[in-house]
Amino acid sequence: MSGENNLKVLNALDVAKTQWYHFTAIIIAGMGFFTDAYDLFCISLVTKMLGRIYYHVDGSRNPAACRRTSPPPSTASPSSAHSPPALLRLARRQNGPFWLGPASGGDYPLSATIMSEYANKKTRGAFIAAVFAMQGFGILAGGIFGMILSSAFEAKFKAPAYEVDPIASTAPQADFVWRIILMAGALPAMMTFYSRSKMPETARYTALVAKDAKQAAADMSKVLNMDIEAEQPKVEQIEKKKGSYGLFSKEFLSRHGLHLLGTASTWFLLDIAFYSQNLFQKDIFSAIGWIPPAKTMSAIQEVFTIARAQTLIALCSTVPGYWFTVALIDVIGRFAIQLIGFFFMTVFMFALAFPYNHWTKPDNRIGFVVMYSLTFFFANFGPNATTFVVPAEIFPARLRSTCHGISAAAGKLGAIVGAFGFLYLAQNKDPKKADAGYPAGIGVKNALILLGVVNLLGLLFTFLVPESKGKSLEEMSGENEDMNEETSSK
Numbered sequence: 001m002s003g004e005n006n007l008k009v010l011n012a013l014d015v016a017k018t019q020w021y022h023f024t025a026i027i028i029a030g031m032g033f034f035t036d037a038y039d040l041f042c043i044s045l046v047t048k049m050l051g052r053i054y055y056h057v058d059g060s061r062n063p064a065a066c067r068r069t070s071p072p073p074s075t076a077s078p079s080s081a082h083s084p085p086a087l088l089r090l091a092r093r094q095n096g097p098f099w100l101g102p103a104s105g106g107d108y109p110l111s112a113t114i115m116s117e118y119a120n121k122k123t124r125g126a127f128i129a130a131v132f133a134m135q136g137f138g139i140l141a142g143g144i145f146g147m148i149l150s151s152a153f154e155a156k157f158k159a160p161a162y163e164v165d166p167i168a169s170t171a172p173q174a175d176f177v178w179r180i181i182l183m184a185g186a187l188p189a190m191m192t193f194y195s196r197s198k199m200p201e202t203a204r205y206t207a208l209v210a211k212d213a214k215q216a217a218a219d220m221s222k223v224l225n226m227d228i229e230a231e232q233p234k235v236e237q238i239e240k241k242k243g244s245y246g247l248f249s250k251e252f253l254s255r256h257g258l259h260l261l262g263t264a265s266t267w268f269l270l271d272i273a274f275y276s277q278n279l280f281q282k283d284i285f286s287a288i289g290w291i292p293p294a295k296t297m298s299a300i301q302e303v304f305t306i307a308r309a310q311t312l313i314a315l316c317s318t319v320p321g322y323w324f325t326v327a328l329i330d331v332i333g334r335f336a337i338q339l340i341g342f343f344f345m346t347v348f349m350f351a352l353a354f355p356y357n358h359w360t361k362p363d364n365r366i367g368f369v370v371m372y373s374l375t376f377f378f379a380n381f382g383p384n385a386t387t388f389v390v391p392a393e394i395f396p397a398r399l400r401s402t403c404h405g406i407s408a409a410a411g412k413l414g415a416i417v418g419a420f421g422f423l424y425l426a427q428n429k430d431p432k433k434a435d436a437g438y439p440a441g442i443g444v445k446n447a448l449i450l451l452g453v454v455n456l457l458g459l460l461f462t463f464l465v466p467e468s469k470g471k472s473l474e475e476m477s478g479e480n481e482d483m484n485e486e487t488s489s490k
Contacts, residue, residue, distance in 0.1 A: 006474060007213070007235070009203045009220050009228045014121045014472050021223050022127060025118050028199055029111040030134030031192040036107065037138030039185040044281070045146040045307050046178035049299045053175055109404035112392035116400075117202035118223075121472045125329035128389045133322035136380065138188075140314040146181055146307030153177055154300045174299045181303075204473065208397040211235055247399055255478055259394055260403055262464025264410035266338070267387040269458035271414035273345060273451045274379050276422040281372075285309055290365050317373035321380025333469040334386045335462065341382010342459035348375045349452035356445040383458060387411065393468040396477040422447050 111131055119127040153173055200223065206216035217230040245251035285291045291305055329337060348371050352359060359368035391404040468476045 006472075007203075007207055007216075007231055009207060009213070009217050009231075010472075010474065012220065012224055012226070012228055013118065013203060016120045016224055018120070018123060019224070022119065022123075025115055025199070026127060026130045026134075028192060028195045029115050030131040031188050032107040032111055032196075033132055033135040034138040034141070035185060035188045035192075037135040038142045038188070039138075039182075041139045041310070042142035042146065042181050042185065044310065045142065045303055046181055048294065048302055048306070049174055049178050052294075052299045053178075108388070108408040109392075109401040112388055112404055113401045114199070114202055116389075116392040116473065117204040117397075121470060123330055124393065125334060125389055125469060126326050128392055129322070129326045129329050129385050132385055132388045133319075133326055133380075136314065136319040136322040140311060140319055142181075143307045143311030143314055145184060147304055147311060149177060149180055150300050150304040150307065154298070154304065177300060177303060204397045207235055208479070247402060252399070256395055256403070258464050259466060260406065262461055263387065263391040263394075263403070263407040265461040266342075266383060266458050266465065267391075267407045267411035268414040269454050269461065270342075270379070270383040270387050271411040272418035272421070272454045273349075273375075273458075274384050274418070275415040276418035276447070276451060277372075277375060277379070281310065281313065285369070289360070289362065290369060313373055313376060317377040318380055321377040321382070322385060324377075324381040325385040328381075329385070329389065330469060333467050334390050335465065335467040337381065338383045338386040338390075338462045338465070339459060341378045341380075341384070341386070342455050342462060344378040345375050345382065346452050346455040346459065348372075348378070349448050349455060353445055353448035353452060356448065383462075390465055390468060393473060394466055394476045396479055397473070400473075400477075421450070 112128055115128045115131045116124055153176070156173075200219040201210075203216040203220045206212050206219065213232040213235040214230040217228045221228045245255075286293075291309060294302060297305065325337060352368065352371055352375075358364055359371075387407070391407040392400065395403040466476070473479075
C-alpha cells in the first residue's frame, strides 16, 4: 500500500515488528474460541450418557438431536431417572441459542476484527489464524478432561455393563460426570473476562469510525511503545470523502457484493461438513465398529471411550491442521489454502463413501479412521481457518465486523443444516440391522457422499473470494483509494 495518504497510526500498525502485545492479543481474543470449542464439542462426550440417564436408551437416538447446549444453565437441571428434565430441555432450547448467539456468535467477528486491526500486514494472516487455532486446543481440552474425569469416577464408582436395564447399569454418579464436564466450560470464559474488558479499542475503529484521531494515537502509542502523531484534520477529511457507503447501498454491492457472497457461501458450506464431522464422529466410529457397542460398557466407560477417540483425532489431525495454516497462510496465501482444503476434503469424503462397505470390515477400520482424520486436517489446514480470516481483511473498517458477522451467521446456519441433516441421513436403518441400535451403513454412506458434494461446492465458491496476502486492510477494502481520491481532489 502507498501509505503517504494514510493515517500515521495505521501505517505504524502495518509495519510494526512482532511484539509482545501481538501474542497477548492472540491469547485474549483466542480464549473465546477455546471456550466455544470446548462447550460445543464436549456435548458429543455426554449425549449417550444423557440417553441412558434420561431417555432410557443408549444415546444413539433422541439425545443426538439436542447437541448445542449452554453448559452452565443445563448443568443446573434436576436429576430424574424417568423422564427428560424440564430445565435441561429449557437450557438446550432457549438458554443455549440465546447465549450462544450474542456471546459466542458475537465473538467471531469481534475477535477476528480486533486481531486483524492490531496486526501488521506481513503476518496478519498468521495472527488471525492463531486466534482461531485456539479452537483446536478447546476440542483437545474437552477430550482430555473427559478422559480424566471419567477415569476417576469409574475407578471409584464401578457400574455393570449395559445389558438389560439402562438405568440399573448406570451408576448414580454418572449424573455428576456430564454436569462437571459441561460446567468446566465456564472457567476459561471467566478467566479472560477481565483481560477483554481492559483491551483498548483498535485504532482503525477509533480513527476511521469513531473519528477520534487523538484517542487512536494515544492508545496505539501505549501498545507500540512509541510516539504517534494525532491527525484529526486528516480524519475529518476522510469523513467527507467519497464512498462513505452503507451495507445496503449500490456502492457496497458493486465493490463487495460478490466478496460477501463468497465469504458467506464458503463458510455456510464448510460448516455443513465440519460440524457434521465433529459432532457425529462418535456415531461414525460406532457404525464402523471402532467404538464398541454400548452394551459392552458402563455409561462412564462409554464417556471415556468416546473422549479417547475425540482426543486422538484432535491431537493427530485437528490441531496440526490449524497450525499448518498459521505457519503457511502468509506464505502461500488464503486462496490457495482454502482451495487445497476443500479439494482434499472432497477427495477423502468420496474415498470413504463410495467403497464404504470395504471400510466397515474389521481389517480396514484403521484405514477408515486415518482417512477420516485427514478430512479434519484439511478442514483446518483449509477453509475452517480461512473462512474466519478473510472476512476480517477485505471489507471497510466501518462494515468489517458486520460483514464478518454475516459470514459467520451463514456458517452457523450451515452448522444447523449439517447437524440435523447428518442426524437423519445417518440413521436411515437397514431393516436387517434394525436390532443393532446404531446407524446402518447405508445412512452413513449417503451422508458422506452428500458431504463430499458440499465440499466440492465450497471449492467452486472459493473463486469469489479475493487474495489478501501481504496487503493492508485499506488496500483490500478500497478505503485507501478513497483517501487518495479525496486528497487529489483538494
